[in-house]
Amino acid sequence: MSPWAVASPCTPVCATHAVPLVSRAERSRRYAALAAALAGGAAAGPRLADPRIMRLRARAVLRALGLRLETSTPELSVPRGPGGPGTLIVADHISWLDVIAVLAVEPATPLAKREVAEWPFFGTLARRAGAEFIDRDGLRTLPHTVGRLAATLRAGRSVLVFPQGTTWCTEAGGGFRRATFQAAIDAGAPVRPVTITYAQHGAPSTVAAFLGEEDFASCLHRVIGADGLTVRVTAHPRLEPAGDRRALAAEAHAAICGSRPPVHV
Structure with missing residues (x-):
């Protein structure tokens, strides 16, 4: 079995609203705002890969969905000087929103499952x-x-990966797969661990989680209806690409999840 063939026991039952839904009128307004934000991204064409435009469009999508973005730092990449490698940004994985939240802070090349390419x-x-x-x-x-990831890092571009391999209902849901850390070692690129969490009116929330066999439309509809939803992107000190990928993955997991062991191995 592939190291990326990860099965999570989490199901859509884990994803619940912590507070009452927004009104039907507000949900309609958010859908309209999302359509406008996506149209703006489509209109950008190839320019969407430009870091400034990518950040602006990602933030527009979050606003349209009614999400508040909080971050511990204005950027996630590690300055390395002219000609230096990019940063391998590694994060826990809860929702499809994770990618948008990180790109709203630091534009990077995300690594996604192939199914995402077919999403409307x-x-x-x-x-x-x-x-x-x-x-x-x-x-x-x-x-x-x-x-390919190592080549991207050598070219000075940052890469975003989710080494838990699939989505979980909490940041400590699963252990880290080690393969992508080899790309940082091969490229001599620093690793930036990032914790992504969701809350509703300040209380931890699973409402944004995208789990099991749930379809994208159902998860989107739940997020659209969520009141007071905040996504927080917390950056931790960089890790140098020293040692082997097993040790590097363990360091990153400890930074992101603290002393808590994986809920599921």
């Missing part, structure tokens, strides 16, 4: 933003994917 609107925008796609069931393609 979002798949097209992901391709135009320069996303890399991975077949999580294809072990033979994994070395090639790691090689």
Whole structure:
């Protein structure tokens, strides 16, 4: 079985509203605002890969959905000087919103499962933003994917990966797969651990989680109806690409999840 063929026991039952939904009128307004934000991204065409435009469009999508963005830092990449490598940004994985939240802080090349490329609107925008796609069931393609990520990092561009391999209902849901950390070691690129959390009116929330066999439209509808939803992007000190990928993955997991062991291994 591929290291990326991860099965999470979390299901859509885990994703619940912590407070009452917004009104039907507000939901309609958000859908209209989202359509406008996505149209703006589509209109940008190839320019969507430009970091400034990518950040602006990602923030527009979050606003349209009614999400408040909080971040501990204005940027996630590690300055390395002219000609230096990019940063491997690694984060826990709860929702499809994770990618948008990180890009709203620091534009990067995201690594996404191949199914995302087929999602309506979002798949097209992901391709135009320069996303890399991975077949999580294809072990033979994994070395090639790691090689592409290393090349991107050597070129000075940052890469965003989710080493838990799939989405979970909390940030400590699953252990880290190690393959993508090899790309940082090969490129001599620093690693930036990032914790992504969601809250409603300040209380931890699972409402944004995208789990199990749930379809994208159902998750989107739940997010559209969420009141007082905040996504927080917390950056931790950088890790240097020293040692082996097992140790590097363990360091990143400890930074992101603290002393809590994975809820599911």
